[in-house]
Amino acid sequence: MRTARIMLTQALELAVTVIVGILVLDVLWGVLSRFALGRPSPWTEELATFLLMWVALLGAAVALSRKSHLGVDFFVQQLHPDAQRLLAICVQALVACFAISAMVYGGIVLVRETLQSGQVTPALGIRMGFVYLAMPIAGVFITLFSIEQALELIRGDAPETSCDVDDRANDPCHVPSTDAGET
Amino acid sequence: YVRQHGLQADGQTTVLKLGHSLDQNHPVHQALEYLAEQLRETSQGDMTLEIFPNGQLGSETECIEQLQRGALAMTKTSTAPLESFVPQIAVFGVPYAFRDGEHFWRFADSEAGQDLLAAGEPLGLRGLCYYDAGSRNFYTVDRPILAPSDLNGLKIRVQQSQTAIAMVEALGGSPTPIAWGELYSALQQSMVDGAENNPPSFYSNRHFEVCKHLTMDEHTRVPDVLLISAQVWSRLTPQQQNWLQQAAQASSQFERKLWAEESARVLDAVKSEGVTVHYPDKTAFATQVQAMHAGYQGSDIGALLQIISDM
Amino acid sequence: MLMTVRTTRVTFPVPMLVRPKRVEPQVLILLISFAVLLAINTPVAIAIGLCTLLALLSLGDVPANYVIAQRMSKGIASFPLLAIPFFILAGMLMGEGGMARRLIDLAGMLVGRFQGGLAYVSTLTCMMFGAISGSATAAVSSVGGMMIPEMERKGFSKEFSVAITTTAATTGLLIPPSNVMIVYAVVAGDVSVAAMFVGGILPGLLVGVCLMAVVWLVQQTRRTRTVTHHVPSEMSDQSTAVGLRRALFGALPSLLLIVIVLAGILGGAFSATEASAIAVLYAFTMAVLVYREVAWRSLPDMLLRTGIMTSVVFLLISTSQAMSWLLAYQNIPQNIANAMLQVSDNRVVILLVINVILLVVGTFMDMTPAVLIFTPIFLPIVTKLGMTHVQYGIVMIANLCIGLCTPPVGTCLFVGCSVGKTSIARVTRSIIPFFIAMLIALLAITYLPGLSLWLPKFFRLAV
Ligand code: NA
Numbered sequence: 001m002r003t004a005r006i007m008l009t010q011a012l013e014l015a016v017t018v019i020v021g022i023l024v025l026d027v028l029w030g031v032l033s034r035f036a037l038g039r040p041s042p043w044t045e046e047l048a049t050f051l052l053m054w055v056a057l058l059g060a061a062v063a064l065s066r067k068s069h070l071g072v073d074f075f076v077q078q079l080h081p082d083a084q085r086l087l088a089i090c091v092q093a094l095v096a097c098f099a100i101s102a103m104v105y106g107g108i109v110l111v112r113e114t115l116q117s118g119q120v121t122p123a124l125g126i127r128m129g130f131v132y133l134a135m136p137i138a139g140v141f142i143t144l145f146s147i148e149q150a151l152e153l154i155r156g157d158a159p160e161t162s163c164d165v166d167d168r169a170n171d172p173c174h175v176p177s178t179d180a181g182e183t
Numbered sequence: 184y185v186r187q188h189g190l191q192a193d194g195q196t197t198v199l200k201l202g203h204s205l206d207q208n209h210p211v212h213q214a215l216e217y218l219a220e221q222l223r224e225t226s227q228g229d230m231t232l233e234i235f236p237n238g239q240l241g242s243e244t245e246c247i248e249q250l251q252r253g254a255l256a257m258t259k260t261s262t263a264p265l266e267s268f269v270p271q272i273a274v275f276g277v278p279y280a281f282r283d284g285e286h287f288w289r290f291a292d293s294e295a296g297q298d299l300l301a302a303g304e305p306l307g308l309r310g311l312c313y314y315d316a317g318s319r320n321f322y323t324v325d326r327p328i329l330a331p332s333d334l335n336g337l338k339i340r341v342q343q344s345q346t347a348i349a350m351v352e353a354l355g356g357s358p359t360p361i362a363w364g365e366l367y368s369a370l371q372q373s374m375v376d377g378a379e380n381n382p383p384s385f386y387s388n389r390h391f392e393v394c395k396h397l398t399m400d401e402h403t404r405v406p407d408v409l410l411i412s413a414q415v416w417s418r419l420t421p422q423q424q425n426w427l428q429q430a431a432q433a434s435s436q437f438e439r440k441l442w443a444e445e446s447a448r449v450l451d452a453v454k455s456e457g458v459t460v461h462y463p464d465k466t467a468f469a470t471q472v473q474a475m476h477a478g479y480q481g482s483d484i485g486a487l488l489q490i491i492s493d494m
Numbered sequence: 495m496l497m498t499v500r501t502t503r504v505t506f507p508v509p510m511l512v513r514p515k516r517v518e519p520q521v522l523i524l525l526i527s528f529a530v531l532l533a534i535n536t537p538v539a540i541a542i543g544l545c546t547l548l549a550l551l552s553l554g555d556v557p558a559n560y561v562i563a564q565r566m567s568k569g570i571a572s573f574p575l576l577a578i579p580f581f582i583l584a585g586m587l588m589g590e591g592g593m594a595r596r597l598i599d600l601a602g603m604l605v606g607r608f609q610g611g612l613a614y615v616s617t618l619t620c621m622m623f624g625a626i627s628g629s630a631t632a633a634v635s636s637v638g639g640m641m642i643p644e645m646e647r648k649g650f651s652k653e654f655s656v657a658i659t660t661t662a663a664t665t666g667l668l669i670p671p672s673n674v675m676i677v678y679a680v681v682a683g684d685v686s687v688a689a690m691f692v693g694g695i696l697p698g699l700l701v702g703v704c705l706m707a708v709v710w711l712v713q714q715t716r717r718t719r720t721v722t723h724h725v726p727s728e729m730s731d732q733s734t735a736v737g738l739r740r741a742l743f744g745a746l747p748s749l750l751l752i753v754i755v756l757a758g759i760l761g762g763a764f765s766a767t768e769a770s771a772i773a774v775l776y777a778f779t780m781a782v783l784v785y786r787e788v789a790w791r792s793l794p795d796m797l798l799r800t801g802i803m804t805s806v807v808f809l810l811i812s813t814s815q816a817m818s819w820l821l822a823y824q825n826i827p828q829n830i831a832n833a834m835l836q837v838s839d840n841r842v843v844i845l846l847v848i849n850v851i852l853l854v855v856g857t858f859m860d861m862t863p864a865v866l867i868f869t870p871i872f873l874p875i876v877t878k879l880g881m882t883h884v885q886y887g888i889v890m891i892a893n894l895c896i897g898l899c900t901p902p903v904g905t906c907l908f909v910g911c912s913v914g915k916t917s918i919a920r921v922t923r924s925i926i927p928f929f930i931a932m933l934i935a936l937l938a939i940t941y942l943p944g945l946s947l948w949l950p951k952f953f954r955l956a957v
């Protein structure tokens with residue numbers, strides 16, 4: 001199961017890397033086409049927004065597998081380690097619940113309905129339903145990762161929130177998140 | 184067990200929620216308030232309309248999607264985003280499809296116009312009425328557009344719509360899609376040379392502070408439409424459907440008057456703000472887009488264009 | 495959130511409100527489930543999504559899963575938001591090439607000669623680094639990592655050093671480019687990112703000046719003065735002019751990034767998003783081609799880390815978009831606004847109340863979720879009071895900057911304490927004078943609109 005997870009994560013990471021690269025090139029092309037060619041490219045902006053949706057959702061799954069999402073561990077840390085572990089398992093179960101109901105099920109409904117209505121995107125002319133595929137796909141990955149993490153916790157591996165508050169900055173599982181350019 | 188999506192039966196009152204992207208001062212918002220009032224009166228409190236302005240429930244495209252799924256009962260949208268769902272409605276975006284406002288309403292009120300309004304029915308979108316959104320015109324920062332040749336090399340902001348892009352290209356300009364929220368600064372900083380919209384939008388978004396030339400070339404007449412989710416519609420009683428349809432019709436009439444007043448008012452207002460309003464020879468522009476019209480031959484839009492020009 | 499509970503309670507006896515009975519259960523479900531989920535350390539983004547899902551399901555008349563999936567996807571498919579990954583990537587490219595060291599040298603040449611110079615150097619460097627990287631925590635960890643031990647050697651207390659570094663770093667969120675401003679501009683709807691960027695300059699500088707004033711005051715009241723001048727060691731033997739020129743030359747490429755972004759936007763060359771892509775191109779050229787401090791083979795990893803950092807923020811935005819749909823659909827912002835305006839229609843009082851609520855929220859909530867959740871709630875109120883969207887955004891960010899440095903949840907404080915190897919409790923005492931300075935700046939930003947609006951209006955941006 002671990003190998004499967006590693007392979008899945010690597011595939012996701014590759015996708016995220018490539019999409020971020022394409023995003024940079026796409027927007028730069030938009031600027032260049034306006035300045036150098038004098039003919040603004042009509043599709044760069046639309047492509048960029050859809051790629052952004054994909055990279056954000058797929059990246060969210062990778063971030064989850066790396067435990068990078070922001071949380072409030074202040075209260076949990078006051079508890080006994082066993083209680084911490086139990087709560088960490090609950091949290092993974094809740095993440096899986098959300099991913100399955102909103103992202104996978106809701107996403108599939110969204111994709112199906114949008115494909116049925118035949119909606120096409122204004123600039124690129126592609127079917128909007130395919131663009132929305134990012135949601136259920138990311139949902140499946142998030143579900144798998146959270147189940148895997150819950151199983152690890154049940155087997156008795158270290159709880160997710162073991163790092164001491166004051167050590168957060170030095171802890172590899174926290175730096176990427178707090179450093180996320182959002183604060 | 185059937186979920187009553189998008190429709191709240193609150194005791195005896197049916198509450199319809201309507202989301203749109205305009206602000207509260209816009210004539211169409213006022214017409215919607217009028218509609219709500221009419222509905223409350225004629226139904227004697229049986230039906231109420233709750234309006235969510237300013238895009239609180241999502242952009243126009245997103246509200247349309249929510250209607251299809253029944254998450255939202257009603258929305259007001261421009262026909263431009265509707266093109267992605269109902270391709271033939273793009274006919275309104277074809278430049279010089281209509282000779283003038285009177286010609287436009289003759290089509291909109293005709294059987295063909297009402298059929299077009301109903302074309303979204305299989306997709307879960309029932310059109311109730313058209314609202315006047317006037318004519319769209321070019322406005323530019325410093326170079327006045329008096330003839331199509333003046334558009335040569337000008338970067339004109341357009342909506343994300345293939346028809347709009349094709350139109351500006353046909354007239355010789357460079358279509359540049361930019362988010363509406365960034366347009367003021369884009370004009371201010373000369374990222375684009377001009378944009379196109381109806382005079383009330385030109386005024387309410389304060390673009391007149393930057394653009395000193397408004398050219399009333401009246402290239403398109405892209406109306407607003409009032410839509411209701413087909414799922415929600417089917418659950419209304421025939422009596423309720425009738426009330427709603429009547430109120431919508433009345434609000435449309437009300438809005439046309441309001442729009443005419445507002446358009447006249449803002450033209451005076453922008454003139455007093457130092458904007459020069461030009462009235463060019465429209466035929467020169469119309470000739471320029473003949474090839475575009477010809478390109479639609481054999482399509483649904485081509486057929487509609489024929490019907491319209493025969494009116 | 496606690497304050498929100500109280501304000502909603504106030505609403506019930508008020509007869510003018512729209513169906514308060516219907517609002518109540520959803521508000522309760524939302525608040526209680528959110529509080530519980532946060533307390534057990536659910537990722538904040540998922541907590542927002544889950545409590546929204548529960549509240550939507552309890553409505554019964556809305557296809558809850560579909561609405562969440564749609565709002566989550568469309569809420570992040572926005573061109574202005576694209577600037578966030580680009581500024582992260584540009585900051586990363588610049589950062590891996592010793593940007594902090596060069597900025598410290600420059601700040602040392604500029605303000606190092608004053609009494610207690612090192613504290614000013616630290617403040618100024620944090621401001622510059624935070625400004626460029628757009629990340630306060632990055633500023634604390636890189637600048638603090640170098641400056642805190644240095645300050646200690648020169649006789650400053652560890653706690654004072656951590657306090658000044660931590661608070662100064664937050665000014666980078668007001669001085670452009672700033673990712674949280676982009677988030678605000680998008681959730682507030684149709685707010686110009688360019689106007690936000692330009693509007694943040696003066697308030698950011700004001701906060702910095704207020705912090706330096708605290709340093710000055712502390713110096714005055716000290717019995718044994720720290721007679722330390724800080725001039726970069728390898729430059730101390732050179733004449734001031736030569737040293738300054740060398741330091742400027744070293745730091746200029748980093749500082750030029752801000753200039754490129756602002757000049758590009760104001761000069762009309764490109765939009766804020768395009769400016770961020772140009773910043774990436776510029777940082778790439780400098781780091782990889784000119785200085786060769788970043789190897790080609792490390793680029794894929796940087797792209798990946800950018801993608802992951804982006805998605806941490808974006809999942810928050812994504813689920814918050816679903817939550818704000820629910821809030822709007824249930825008229826909650828409108829009801830809170832009505833209730834608050836019923837309590838008092840005095841502009842000064844209401845702005846004060848809003849600021850207090852945000853300060854409380856900031857003590858335990860990170861900045862991005864707070865902006866995402868409270869913008870739709872408070873914006874209608876302040877708009878009615880005649881405050882522009884740009885000014886309110888800046889007030890909100892200036893306010894939440896304080897929260898980044900307060901316990902129990904203060905990301906900047908955590909990083910500062912860990913870099914300075916001291917405890918939160920001890921720093922909290924030293925940090926109080928800096929909080930007071932930040933509060934004074936916040937009051938000025940709240941009640942003097944010109945601070946935020948004068949520059950954007952000067953450049954004729956829509957405020
Ligand atoms: Na910054």
Ligand code: NA
Pocket residue numbers: 856857858859896897898899900901902903904905
């Ligand atoms: Na805090």
